[in-house]
Amino acid sequence: MEAANVTTSMTPEAANVTTSITSLFFTRRETISDEALVYLGLAFKVIINPILAFLGIVANLINITVFFKMGLSDGVTQNFFILSITDGLMCVFSEINSITYILQTQVYSGTSVYVEFVHLACFLAATFPQTISLITTVVIAVVRCCCVAMPLQVKYLLTARRQLAAILVFSTSALSMLLYAFTPIKVAFVHNDRVNSSLPMFLEIRWTAYTLFTNIFFYIGFVVAIICVIILTISLNRSSKFRETSTSAKTTEPSTDTSGQAKEGSKETRIVKTVVFLCIIFILCYMPTLVFALFGQVEPEFKSTGFYRNANIFLLMFLEMSMMVNANVNIFVYLLFNSRYRDVFKTVFSITAPAQP
Numbered sequence: 001m002e003a004a005n006v007t008t009s010m011t012p013e014a015a016n017v018t019t020s021i022t023s024l025f026f027t028r029r030e031t032i033s034d035e036a037l038v039y040l041g042l043a044f045k046v047i048i049n050p051i052l053a054f055l056g057i058v059a060n061l062i063n064i065t066v067f068f069k070m071g072l073s074d075g076v077t078q079n080f081f082i083l084s085i086t087d088g089l090m091c092v093f094s095e096i097n098s099i100t101y102i103l104q105t106q107v108y109s110g111t112s113v114y115v116e117f118v119h120l121a122c123f124l125a126a127t128f129p130q131t132i133s134l135i136t137t138v139v140i141a142v143v144r145c146c147c148v149a150m151p152l153q154v155k156y157l158l159t160a161r162r163q164l165a166a167i168l169v170f171s172t173s174a175l176s177m178l179l180y181a182f183t184p185i186k187v188a189f190v191h192n193d194r195v196n197s198s199l200p201m202f203l204e205i206r207w208t209a210y211t212l213f214t215n216i217f218f219y220i221g222f223v224v225a226i227i228c229v230i231i232l233t234i235s236l237n238r239s240s241k242f243r244e245t246s247t248s249a250k251t252t253e254p255s256t257d258t259s260g261q262a263k264e265g266s267k268e269t270r271i272v273k274t275v276v277f278l279c280i281i282f283i284l285c286y287m288p289t290l291v292f293a294l295f296g297q298v299e300p301e302f303k304s305t306g307f308y309r310n311a312n313i314f315l316l317m318f319l320e321m322s323m324m325v326n327a328n329v330n331i332f333v334y335l336l337f338n339s340r341y342r343d344v345f346k347t348v349f350s351i352t353a354p355a356q357p
Helices: 004-009 012-026 035-069 077-109 114-127 127-149 150-159 158-182 207-250 257-286 287-298 309-337 339-348
Strands: 188-192 197-201
Touching: 035 077, 035 309, 035 339, 077 114, 077 127, 077 158, 077 309, 114 127, 127 158, 127 207, 127 257, 158 207, 158 287, 207 257, 207 287, 257 287, 257 309, 287 309, 309 339
Parallel strands: none
Antiparallel strands: 188 197
């Protein structure tokens, strides 16, 4: 009873102080303001992402041309060719998505129905090549790990056709799950108070099935890529130590190694380095996607219509940028570690070394 009297006898000033302290420590605040999100949207969707997407389209068109000229008879070239196609398609969808964003925000003031529809459609469509790109990267890494562990058996077991079959089977299964999630999709026109216009919105997507599948699928691929990087890095270190030991032994004993064996070992090392760098780039560039998925599982309000919608939109723009970086960087890895790629690249683009005086 006395406690009740104390509570009811509080002055208005004391009550205001208590309310302020409570709101300071217990009230949730949106991490990114609406004004800040506008500027971030201009930076990412108008400048950074369109430029990266365009460069990615060019880079992967070059990769597709060079790998096709190299021939697709071996599994390595074939898989890099598929990876270039999927990365290029992701860049195309990202470029269209950014262009429609620019048109909608800067030209039509958010009122164009068709531009909004294309914008949303490209966002969903990019999921398909992204999934195949992930599968192809994992297949490349796993095959190279098998080559390191069982070089003689894998050469005849995991042929180029069987690697292609593995990519097709896993891709078909994954795309079937995505189609299952997107099949009941319906387009509804919802009134947007901000622009005072009705805009299209995709409804009745099986978001639970889509989220469950993409999270499990992504986590498995992410973990497998990390394990493959560890195995291949250990293999590179062992090969380096073995070459150092062989080199020191050759100074005291006649060499019994043939030039063909040395070239084969050097070629295998370059392939392993290429795969390791591709996987490391993949892991780093897809880390924001992992963070995005974890936030969505921990915080229910972290969604496009939730309390933390601005943070959700910002991370979506950031992870799109990181995917474009992943699609752009691969060409430099090929040029650095793949001598055949360099030779064909120079031939295709008529690049010749300057004559020595």
